[in-house]
Amino acid sequence: MNQILPPAEYLSKIKPFYYLNQEDIAYLVGKMSVSLYKSGKTVFKRGKVLDKIYLVRSGEIGLFHESELVETIGEGEFVGWTSALKREKTEFEGRAISDTICFEFKASDISKVLSNSQDFSDFVNNLISKRFGELVHSEENGVVKLFSLKISEVISKQPVTCMESDTLIDVIQLMDRHNVGSVIVLNSSKNPVGIITHSDVVRLVAGKMDNLSRQAGEVMTSPVQAVDVTSSLFDAYRKFVEYGINHLAVAENGKIVGVITVKNLLKHFEPQMSLLNLPRRIKELEKPGDIEAILNEVETTIRRFINLGFSYDRISSIIVPVTDSIVEKILTSRLSGERPTFAVIGSFGRREVEFPVSYELISFDGQNTGITEILEDFVSVSDLHAFRDDVEGLSRLVDSRYIYGEGKTYIRFREEIEKKMNSRREEIRDFLLEVSPRKLNYENCCEMVEKFARYMSILRGDFLSKSTADRLREAKIPDSKLSESASEAYMAMKFIRLKQRMFDKTERIENLIVKESIIYLRKYIDEVLRVVENGKRFV
Numbered sequence: 263m264n265q266i267l268p269p270a271e272y273l274s275k276i277k278p279f280y281y282l283n284q285e286d287i288a289y290l291v292g293k294m295s296v297s298l299y300k301s302g303k304t305v306f307k308r309g310k311v312l313d314k315i316y317l318v319r320s321g322e323i324g325l326f327h328e329s330e331l332v333e334t335i336g337e338g339e340f341v342g343w344t345s346a347l348k349r350e351k352t353e354f355e356g357r358a359i360s361d362t363i364c365f366e367f368k369a370s371d372i373s374k375v376l377s378n379s380q381d382f383s384d385f386v387n388n389l390i391s392k393r394f395g396e397l398v399h400s401e402e403n404g405v406v407k408l409f410s411l412k413i414s415e416v417i418s419k420q421p422v423t424c425m426e427s428d429t430l431i432d433v434i435q436l437m438d439r440h441n442v443g444s445v446i447v448l449n450s451s452k453n454p455v456g457i458i459t460h461s462d463v464v465r466l467v468a469g470k471m472d473n474l475s476r477q478a479g480e481v482m483t484s485p486v487q488a489v490d491v492t493s494s495l496f497d498a499y500r501k502f503v504e505y506g507i508n509h510l511a512v513a514e515n516g517k518i519v520g521v522i523t524v525k526n527l528l529k530h531f532e533p534q535m536s537l538l539n540l541p542r543r544i545k546e547l548e549k550p551g552d553i554e555a556i557l558n559e560v561e562t563t564i565r566r567f568i569n570l571g572f573s574y575d576r577i578s579s580i581i582v583p584v585t586d587s588i589v590e591k592i593l594t595s596r597l598s599g600e601r602p603t604f605a606v607i608g609s610f611g612r613r614e615v616e617f618p619v620s621y622e623l624i625s626f627d628g629q630n631t632g633i634t635e636i637l638e639d640f641v642s643v644s645d646l647h648a649f650r651d652d653v654e655g656l657s658r659l660v661d662s663r664y665i666y667g668e669g670k671t672y673i674r675f676r677e678e679i680e681k682k683m684n685s686r687r688e689e690i691r692d693f694l695l696e697v698s699p700r701k702l703n704y705e706n707c708c709e710m711v712e713k714f715a716r717y718m719s720i721l722r723g724d725f726l727s728k729s730t731a732d733r734l735r736e737a738k739i740p741d742s743k744l745s746e747s748a749s750e751a752y753m754a755m756k757f758i759r760l761k762q763r764m765f766d767k768t769e770r771i772e773n774l775i776v777k778e779s780i781i782y783l784r785k786y787i788d789e790v791l792r793v794v795e796n797g798k799r800f801v
Contacts, residue, residue, distance in 0.1 A: 277385070281382035282379050289371070290375065295365075296365055299362045301361050304355060305356035306356045308352055309351050310352055315341075315346050315347075317365040317367070318338065318341075319363040320362065322337075322359050323358055324359040330700055333781065335777070336773075340774060341356060347386065353785070389778065411495045413512055417519075421521050422442050422521075423448050425450075429474065431474045433478055443459060445458050447482045455479070459508065459509050489510050489522070490512075491512050491513065497579075500587055502524050503541040541584070544591055557588065560585060568764060574754075574757040578729075582615055585610065585621070586610075586665060593666045601668055602666075604626070604666040605626070605662040605663055606665045607658060608658075608661060610663075613728075614756065615760070620640060621641050621642070622642050623665070624645075624649075653690055659675075660716060660720060663727045676725070683720050687720075690717050695794060707755055715730045719733045734749040734786065739786075740789070744789055747786070752783065
């Protein structure tokens with residue numbers, strides 16, 4: 263092995279070293295060694311704690327699990343960070359698959375410069391801590407954070423309720439006693455059937471004082487418009503605009519857990535923000551050309567968010583409510599006077615943004631005439647009966663989300679899907695066990711993990727449509743940190759894929775993140791399969 267000094271300029275262009283000043287780079291260049299590994303030679307063995315980090319200057323290192331090639335590390339890419347800095351054993355054997363030159367840095371030398379640059383330190387710590395999401399996005403704009411805040415982070419009061427038989431004067435006293443602007447009306451089964459707001463009270467009392475003795479069930483607004491507790495503030499704002507109301511019930515698992523008002527929202531963000539204008543513009547849409555213009559603006563917004571470094575889950579929580587509104591507008595305009603039921607499935611069913619933006623709808627009534635004619639590339643419609651009645655077909659329907667029509671029809675459908683999937687748990691278990699983590703790669707990673715997470719949730723008895731990241735995180739496997747790392751890895755992969763599809767490019771460091779993410783997703787799948795094979799539950 264020959265000791266040589268490479269140009270410091272090369273190192274200064276490689277992330278994360280470009281965060282360092284010239285003095286620190288010169289220090290590392292002076293301390294590093296350069297090694298040549300002939301094709302087929304072992305660079306490091308599996309199950310060993312490394313004392314150095316390898317930067318491939320030319321050639322390629324293969325990571326092998328026994329005789330199987332799992333991943334490759336190419337020119338300008340690193341391997342060994344976690345083992346060297348966290349003193350963990352390697353999971354793979356590193357072997358040169360062509361003549362390879364490596365720059366090698368001792369862990370002790372890297373540690374000495376960590377404190378000299380906060381950016382360098384943050385990058386390395388995020389990498390070895392598997393916080394992959396932090397590696398692909400920067401600090402988010404405060405306004406966007408507010409838009410994507412979950413409603414659960416904002417509401418604080420429990421809902422104030424009354425019975426249908428209570429009088430309006432009873433309702434007024436409740437409002438005064440609890441200092442609230444709305445009261446949810448319950449029927450005899452304690453289910454919410456309506457709402458009475460302060461504005462309703464003013465209107466009713468101004469109209470006729472005799473109204474004070476009328477029952478709540480007579481004067482309430484029904485049905486109650488609600489938003490899920492996991493939705494974003496922007497989603498709530500969209501509904502305020504759509505329905506022209508000032509109060510929304512907040513639901514969790516079908517139960518009312520709070521109320522959010524326009525006043526709550528105005529405390530959190532400015533009404534003149536351009537993003538807030540989109541719901542109003544969507545409400546006023548008339549021509550297909552107008553819809554296309556809005557979609558172009560949505561695309562521009564996604565690009566801007568990516569350039570600013572917003573995380574994938576933040577982008578999704580802001581964009582999906584907007585695209586939902588466009589779909590609802592199309593359905594409303596084409597089906598005026600009719601209420602056939604539709605649900606969205608796939609990525610947007612899980613509230614995960616994709617590009618190009620494309621909604622796959624299910625029709626429960628065989629109704630799709632004219633819907634896809636508006637924007638064929640944006641909306642496609644399939645009849646519910648077109649889905650195969652097997653595990654593969656039924657499991658896709660678990661990712662469905664109500665978007666238009668009769669809510670009761672959709673609820674019955676969900677109940678039926680749950681019954682069918684419960685009766686096929688053994689088949690689902692067999693499907694899971696057929697997954698081969700070693701086949702995971704950049705091209706199939708997201709789709710394969712999404713499918714795996716869906717089957718895993720069904721096996722857990724969770725039939726709710728939710729993001730893949732949440733499903734990965736919620737499976738309580740023995741290594742809880744691995745669940746969090748897998749969730750982070752998945753979101754990092756989705757961000758990088760979204761960026762690549764929109765800009766047709768990836769950065770070198772993103773290739774490193776992809777490879778690290780795939781490794782941890784493979785580990786996660788391996789761990790889940792061990793739990794399933796042992797007949798244990800991971801609830």
